[in-house]
Each structure stands twice: as structure tokens, then as C-alpha cells.
Amino acid sequence: MALKFSIKHRFASSRVKCVDLHPTEPWMLCALHNGHVQIMNYKTQQLVKDFELCDLPVRSARFVARKNWIITGSDDKLIRIFDCKTMEQVHSFEAHSDFVRCIAVHPTEPLVLTSSDDKLIKLWNWEKMWECQRIFEGHTHYVMQIVFNPKDNNTFASASLDRTVKVWQLDSVSANLTLEGHEKGVNCVDYYHGDDKSYLISGADDRLVMIWDYENKTCVQTLEGHAQNITSVCFHPELPIVLTGSEDGTVRIWHSDTYCLETSLNYGFKRVWSISSMGGTNNVAMGCDEGSIIIKVSSEEPTMSMDKVASALPATSATSSGNSSPN
Template identity: 50%
Template structure:
């Protein structure tokens, strides 16, 4: 697998907490530990806009292209919505009682889904004045991330520092499955095709799970030298990032290491992938955009 670094920039922040790539425009969105959100043009390598969201860490930010919005979530427990053309804030609300770790946008329904240190997963409906559509309870520690099943978008999976992953279905009150096997907190999770799930943990392992049986079928023990902070999947590849400063690309079938990258920018905190093969990675001192 070949990667070309098509853009590299320093965001002048303690760390980049989240990256997202616009599906149409050549934009990468970075949310920073300092409370700033930046939009970069990765083709011209120029800053399009910097938005001072708040005085707290913005742990997650996502484009909502069908509404021309940018959504952010931060340690002040608030979700904020900005117009992606004027960059004016058009809405904000307190979504949780503790830090918001991550948000994800539903691909078809008008839902923003947030997870938090308050141990909950919440579904917000922007077509009904940001009404709380559903809340999922069941984790016993911070919820770090949530992912939507691309083959059944009514199904979610959450990763928690209680060492488990839980599967949820929109409209149902309790989880429909719990995945247990990690020895420390789980930081990240993604769906891997139709039948598998991949997760990364503070125990430094990457685990592959069977979606139907909810059992662990493969484990890459000590796949990194430090905590795994983020991972994603793209075609036949798993891309993982760690506090050991490395991005690693694994073959999802053989689980062999295909490539490892170190950009000398500190710890890896986040990875964003767009369907065309554009990948962005956020580090302690900036972000890199890659093209497969």
C-alpha cells in the first residue's frame, strides 16, 4: 500500500483531538485542545477559517454536508452548530453532564449521536429543535466512541473505559450485546465489513470480533508500544494510531502489518477517512493529510 503526504501543516495547538474530511470540498476539519476549530484546504495548503468555539478542549467535530453545517463537542459539555459557509454559530445546547468524548452523524436520519464521560450515549434530532430522541445507559465508565453500522444504520456500537463494547439498536432501550475481552479501557471501535468489528484499547491490543456471535476471533497483542487511541477501516485495511507516535496499517484479512508511519509530530489522537481514499491524522502538534 502506497501513501502520499499531500499536505502537512502545524495547527499550533497542544494537540489535535479530532479530524474530519469533507466529502466534496478539499477541506479537513481539525478540532483542537485549545478550544479552536480549524478548516484547512488540503489542496492549496491554506487555512480557510479558524473558529474559537470555547475555552475548553474540543474533543470532536464533524461536517454535516447535507445541512452545510459544522458540529462540535467540547469539555464544557456543549454541542455547537456552525454554518459552513458563513461560519456563524447557529445553535448550541448542553448535551451532557460531563465531557463529551465523541460525536457521529447518522448517514440518513437527522441525528447527531454523542457519547460522554457521564457514561451515556445520546441521540439528538435536529429536525425537532435538537430534541433528545433517545438515551442509552449501561456502561459503567466513560464512553469514548460510538460507531454506526454502515450495513444496518439502526445499529450502533460503543467503546468504553469499562473494558467493554456494547451494541445498541435505535428504538430499543437496552443493549443487544456486550463484547468482553479487553484487559483495559476501550478507546475506539469500527465496523469491519458486514460481519466483523475492530476495537483498540489501553491494553495495546487490536481485537477483531464476530458481529453475530459477539466473540473475539483474532487479537493483535501489543500491536503498539502504547495505548491505542484511534482506529478506522478502509477497504481491506485497518488503520491504527497510538500514543507511541505511530500510525500502522494492517491487512484486515491476514492481520499482517503492511506499513508503519511516524511523522515526528508526537502522539496520534485521531484518524479521519473519506471514501475517495483521503486520510487525515491528528497529532500533538498538527495534522497530516494522506492519499492512498
């Protein structure tokens, strides 16, 4: 495929648990293990905002562009909503009885899904004063990630340490189907965006990546090669590639049709925790133990580095939550 990968942004910081890209602004959002949230402008090479949310890990943060919001989920069990221009807190509430692992924002409706170590997934409506409209039960261990189906926004998938991937509908509290095949806990899940395949991808602590046909409930491909737990998986919304991140410090790029390994990237930021890509751009963001990176796919020349900004920031270190939960 002859893709090229160049560093567009490299930002040293504490452990980055989640990254998100703004759909219209040149912003990358980072949720940090030390309780901070950061916004970086990867065009101006500026740190836009760095503020402390709490003294516990922030495991998820998402842009809601149509509301000019940032939504965060953290180990203090709270969901917080901020104005992403002023960074003033709009609202906060206790969403779960344990750590908040993941947030998924519905692309058109005023709905947000959250998942937690309490084994539950909850649906919230911000137009109804953040009312909890539905609780989805069925997982028997921590629910590590949730993601909406881009081809059917009424359905979503979840990954759990109970070794399963489940597919749900918003109007039903019971899962439509359960995909079983991983030998250890599943950390991450994503949907294929094209119309030609009804596929899901999952990554687990068994170091395997599995491609599922969720209509036929079968595993169609297993990707092997990572040396440690799989922490993040991503079907690029436009390019024919699959990205997989691991605690082995690498991001592997696979062809989404042939499943051949295209390349393995290692930028020396240690364990990879999060990968985010955005339609309409070739930028891919990565969150790692020692910072965040944005690469540009198919670009021959690096366009920027954030090292000079990072060097001006005080050194930070990841803090432990004192809980035996996975990192």
C-alpha cells in the same frame, strides 16, 4: 499489497483531538485541545478558518454535508452547530453533565448521537428542535467513541473505559450485546464496511487491537505491536486495510484479510489521537499532538505541504482542563 503512502498535507498546530474529511469539498476539519476548530483546504494549501470555540478542549467535530453544518462537542458540555460556509453559529445546547467525547451523525436521518464522560449516550433530532429522543444507559465508565453501522444505520457501537464494546439499536435503550476481552479501557471502535464480514474493531489502553465478529460475539483476531495506548482504529471503507493509531506516535497499517502488518508510519507529530478515512478517496487524515496530516494511499508523489501556512500562524499550546479525565 505494495501500497505506497505519501504526505498530501501536513499542518502544525496544537493538539488535534479529532479529524474529519468532507465528502465533497477538499476540506479537513480539526478539533483542537486548546478550544479551537480549524478547517483546511488540502488542495489550495490554505487554512480556510481558525476560530476559538471555548477555552476548553474540543474533543469531537463532524461535517454534516447535507446541511452545510459543522457540529462540535467540547469539555464545556455543549454541542454547537455552525454553518460551515459562514461559520455563524446556528444553535447550541448543553448535551451532557460532563465532557462530550464523541459525535456520530446518522448518514440519512436528522439524527445525531453524542457520548460523554457522564457514561451516557444520547440521541438528538435536529428536525425536532434538537430534542433528546433517547438516552442509552449501560456503560459504567466514560463512553469514548460511538459509530454507526454502515450496513445497518439503525445500529451503532460504543467503546468505553469500562473495558467493553457495546452494540445498540436506535429504538432500544438497552444494549443488544456487550463484547468483553480488553484488559483495560477501550478508547475506539469502528465497523467493517464490506458485506462479507460482520466485524467490529476496537482499540484499548491494553495496547491491543481486537477484531470482533459481532454476530458470533467472538474475537477473531488480536493485533499486537503498538507500544502505548491505542487511540484510534479504522477499517478503510474501500481499501483492504486497517489503520490503528497510538500514543506511541505511530499509525500502523494492517491487511484487513490476513491481518499482516503492512507498514508503520511515524511523521514525528508525537501521539496520534484520531484517524479518518472517506469512501471514494484514498485520503486518510490523522490528528496528532503537534498537528494534522493527510496521507494519500497508493500515491507515489507528494502533492502538497501545509508547512508554509503553519509557519505563518501564531504558536499555540495545548491547555489543560484541570480534570483527571484521560487525554
